[in-house]
Amino acid sequence: MEIFILAFFALGYLVLAGADIGVGMLLPYLGRTPDERREAIAAIAPFFLGNEVWLVATAGVLAGLFPELEGELLGANHTLIVVLLLSWxxxxMGLWLRGRVPGRAWQGAWDCAVVAGSWGLALSWGVLLSDVLLGMHGPLALLPALVLAALFGTHGLAFAALRLRGVLRERAAVLSGGAGEVRTIALTATALAAVGVLAGLRLPLEAGTSGPLLVPVILVMMPLLVASQAWVWWTFRHRVTGPTYL
Structure with a gap:
């Protein structure tokens, strides 16, 4: 049961947050002007904070149910974890601050932060998964990391195609074949989940002794998380009609 819980949160994060990471990575492509970039960001605005909850939950499950694995992952990849957190x-910061002060210079600087942070997240996850899956370290680990980053980007484009309209949707659907964004996002979500599963199979998933105490609590909270996520997706199921608060 502990392994199922960890997989549930970790795969949920990869699939859900992978979409907003991908949109951030390709923000300069999706939005050629400040107004277009703001509209592209509106595609992920209702979701990105909720998606990050899955990462926080994954970290909590790892610390609570798999303390030995948590120590190994953090100890062996300390610098990489720091880069990942800084990128996050x-x-x-870019998403929250870009719209707080008018002016192209201010917004442009924080748009760069969104792009840099999104690429940092994608590459950090790629290097970490390269280590887990392939045992690759150092500069060579960047090669499979770039492949995973491309997968994040494709996932983000498919998600943006589902959310945007007009010219922005046409740009986002460049890999989806017009109206095939549902098919594309299903494929990219499956691919991200498969990477996560393969990584999990390579990890020493030996649960700690706190399972009998924590597992019932987590099982009670899981339906609440899924229900709240479903409510957000249902509420914002329509395509973006213009800029939001970001």
Whole structure:
């Protein structure tokens, strides 16, 4: 049961947050002007904070149910984890601050932060999964990391195609074959989940002793998380009609 819980949250994060990471990576392509970039960001605005909850939950499950694995992953990849967290902070700062002060210079600087942070997240996850899956370290690990980053980008384009309209949708659907964004996002989501499963199979998933205490609590909370996520997706199921608060 502990392994199922960890897989549930970890795969949920990869699939859900992979979409907003991909949109951030390709923001300069999707939005050629400040207004277009703001509309592209509106595609992920209702979702990115909720998606990050899955990462926080994954970290909590790892610490609570798999403390030995948590120590091994953090100890062996300390610098990489720091880069990942910094990228996360920079990306979110860009999203929150870009619209707080008028002016192209201000917005352009924070748009760069969104792009840099999103690429940092994608590559950090890619290097970490390269280590877990392939045992690759150092500069060579960047090669499979770039492949995973391309998968994040494709996933983001498919998601943006589902959310945007007009010219922005046409740009996002460049890999989806017009109206094939549902098919594309299903394929990219499956591919991201498969990467996560393969990585999980390579990890020493030996649960700690706190399972009997924590597992019932987590099982009670899981339906609430899924229900809240479903409610957000249902509420914002329509295509973006213009810029949002970001």
């Amino acid at each position: 902070v920079v990306r979110d």
